[in-house]
Amino acid sequence: MTIKRKITWFGPVRSVVFLRLTQAWCALVFVFTTSMGMAADGGKPTKADNEELGKVLSGVDKLWFSAKSSADMSMSVKTSHYERTLKLTYWTSGSDKAMIKINYPPSEKGTVTLRLASDMYNYLPNVDRTVKVSAALRSASWMGSHFSNDDLVRSAYFERDYDGKIIEVKKKGSATIWTIDLVPKRNSAVVWSKVRMIVEKERKIPQSQVYYDDRGAKVRTLTFTDLKKLGGRMVPSRIMVTPTDLPGEHTELVYESIRHGVKFDGNFFSLEQLKSL
Amino acid sequence: MNLGLFALRNLGRSRLRTVLQVGGVGLITAIMLVWGCLNTGLGDLLTRSATDLDVGELQLHAAGYVNSPDLYTTMPYTEAWQQKLKSIGLAAAPRLYGFGLAAIGNQSTGVQIRAVDLDAEPKVTEIDRHLSKGKWLEQSSPKDVVIGRVLARRLHVKIGQELVLLTQAADGAAANALFRVRGILLPASSDIDERGVFMSLAAFQQYYHMEHGVHEVALKRLNIGEPLEKVRQRLSRIAPALGPSVEVLSWRQVKPILAKMLDILAISSKFIFCFVYLSLGGLIINIGFMSIYNRLTEFGTMTALGMTPGQILTLILAESSWLGLFNSIAAWALGIPIALLLSRNGLDLRWFFDHWAMAGITMQPILYARLGWGEILTPIVVMFISLNLFSLYPGLDAARMQPSQALAPR
Known part of the structure; x- marks a missing residue:
């Protein structure tokens, strides 16, 4: 009117x-x-950008973990059927050894997942058995979350297993934001056909990663938020995975503490250690 | 003049040729009869393997479950359902399905966990009697499982050994438990053989933290003589009263590949019949021509004496019909006893392989023939038609022949 x-x-x-x-x-x-x-379009990547790509991917790979490190984290899962929270401790040594233990809830306390090179094991305290996870089930859900077994023990690395290509460069304040398309290298054993990552170049901090299956369909999105100084480094402390085909569902992983330079016994990452952990 | 008797006398005059023809065509017809019985037996075996060991004749599902199996897509199942289904002539067996990891020692593999009602399942399928080793499940041993034979071999598991089953329960929690292998199944279907782990409904509900609902209700006619389609229509009428999203599927809809395979089998057997008798046609034409040219003087004389071309043609067709009758007697005399023997004892193919699979159905290598009126009459009818059809050409040739031409000195 x-x-x-x-x-x-x-x-x-x-x-x-x-x-x-x-x-x-x-x-x-x-x-x-x-x-x-807001942002200014920085245009196409320069030769220097392409030369620096490997370093940035390596930085993303090693953002939360160093050669020997551990972390405490919580994982909240929300699906249309249930909501649950787990508390976890994570240990990693190099790129071929990783171990993750559930501390909460009490019914699953003591469950440990161990990766040794390409082998993966689950120790189940309630039946006192260690189960080798077959390669075919690596992409299956880990503990009812939207993360796969592979995700949790990080058997794939961007710098080692993917070929990257910067497809867009933007400026956001003083930061340079790259959009990178990553496709698996010829002989790498990864389940995704493509990953599109948005990353802040200078601090090597990812903002999002979109995963595509072998038919080129978008499967899930990982978003990285809540920058915090953990273990002496500035890292996104919250990682949320949202599956494309399950609207309203997500899993959120929150890093509570990270320790670098941890000293492990010689047989810390071993099947014998699983029971006594 | 009785042309029928005349034709019979003609066949009697050339006994050797008649015996050879009856021997050849009769033997082929007998082979086709036995082959038809084995083919029908194969179809029966495939259907029975699917219905009696796995899906049942009809199924009820929560809508969408078949296309997208999901732990949470369940429908309620109560005693009242069972009574209602019984009242329309169906035995019912509720089931639950889940997926997980089975492990023993250093071996592990993905499995499909199949929970069955131990009282109801034997009324619908024969899976409880289809064991190669060990025993079927019992209510008193809820921590026992029966597994497929390929799975047992893959995991190197034996009867009495413990298997770890690892999965995700309905509440999202990790579910893992030890189960004792109580039995190993005979070949059933690729799904059951390679991934099937059977347990009781109660054990599944406890393991998966699921208190209510079932994924599937397998059904079988109480009166096996009643047409399945009629029962299906009756079931479809009452299905909305069972639940708003309950869908009715026949075994052909649940196993579309197998249904297609059976259709192809039926069509291909008809093609093979036609192909065999078409091939025989050349032989029949050849024999017909030989028999006519051997009797040229005879036909010339008959025509000169006043026989019309129509009568000559009828005479030749009557000879073919008599031959057809003798062929039929020979085929039945040889084929029916063999088919009966194969329907009783089966054709044992274990010398060649220990099992065989078609359209995802694994079968034991003993093929039982089925002898029915269709199997007895089809090869005879096809043989009769082709014999007369292929005699037409030489018959017409003989009928058109002029006496002067036939009686001319050679």
Whole structure:
């Protein structure tokens, strides 16, 4: 009603002129604020960017973990059928040894997943048995979450297992934001056909990763938020995985503490250790 | 003049040729009869393997479960259902399914966990009697499982050994438990052989933390003589009363590949019949021509004495019909006893392989023939038709022959 009255007050010709001027002013303000405060398109990657790509991917791979490290984390799973929270401790040594133990809930406390090179084992305390997880089940869900067995023990690394290509470079304030397409290297044993990663180049901090299956369909999105200084490094402390085909469902992994330079016994990452952990 | 008797006398005059023809065509017809019986037996075996060991004749599901099996896509199942299904002539067996990891020692593999009602399942399928080793499940041993034979071999597991089953329960928690292998099944289907782990419904509900609902209800006619389609229609009428999202499927819908395979088998057997008798056609034409040219003077004389071309053709076709009758007697005399023997004792193919699989159904290598009216009459009818059809050409040739031409000195 108000608008109608104003247009009537200006008259038909004057109202058109007024609207055109308003539109032009809005467009000017939008372009100005975008270029100054938000982001500017940095264009295509330079040769230096491409040379630096390997380092950035390696940085992302090693962001939370070093040669010998451990972390405490919690994992919240929300599906259309249940919600649950687990508390976990994670140990890793190099790229071929990883171990993860469930501390909570009590019914699953003491369950341990161990990866030794390409072999994966689960120790089940309630039946006192260690089960070798067949390779075919690596992509299956880990403990009812939207993470797979492979995800949790990190058997794939971006720098080692994928060929990367920077497809977009943007500036966000002083930070350079790369969009990278990663496709598996010829002989690497990874389940995804493509990963599209958005990463902050300077701090090697990922913002999101979108995973595609072998038919090229988008399967899930990982988002990285809540930057915190953990273990002396600035890292995203929250990782949320959202499956594309299950709207409303997600799993959130929250890093509570990270320790680098941890000293492990010689047989820490061994089947014998699983029971006594 | 009785042309039928005349034709019979003609065959009697050329006994050797008649015996050779009856021997050849009769033997082939007998072989086709036995082959038809074995073919029908194969179809029966495939159908029975699917219905009696796995799916039952009809199934009820929560809508969408078949296309997208999901732990949570269940439908309620109560005693009232069982009574209602019984009242329309169906025995019912509720089931639950889950997926997990089975492990023993250093071996592990993905499995399909199949929970069955131990009282109801034997009324619908014969899986409880289909064991190669050990025993079927019992209510008193809820921690026992029966597994497929390929799975047992893959895991190197023996009767009495413990198997770890690892999965995710309905509440999202990790479910893992030890189960004792109580029995190993005979070949059933690729699903059951390679991944099947059977346990009781109660054990499954406890293991998966599921208190209510079933994924599937397998059904079988109480009166096996009643047409399945009629029972299916009756079931479809009462299905909405069982639940709003309950869908009715026949075994052909649950196993579409097998159904297609059986259709192809039926069509291909008809093609093979036609192909065999078409091949025989050349032989029949050849014999027909030989028999006519051997009797050229005879036909010339008959025509000169006043026999019409129509009567000559009828005479030749009557000879073919008599031959057809003798062929039929020979084929039945030889084929029916063999088919009966094979229907009783089966054709043992164990010398060649220990099992065989078609369309995902694994079968023992003993093929039982089925002898029915269709199997007895089809090869005879096809043989009769082709014999007369292929005699037409030489018959017409003889009928068109002029006496002067036939009686001319050679």
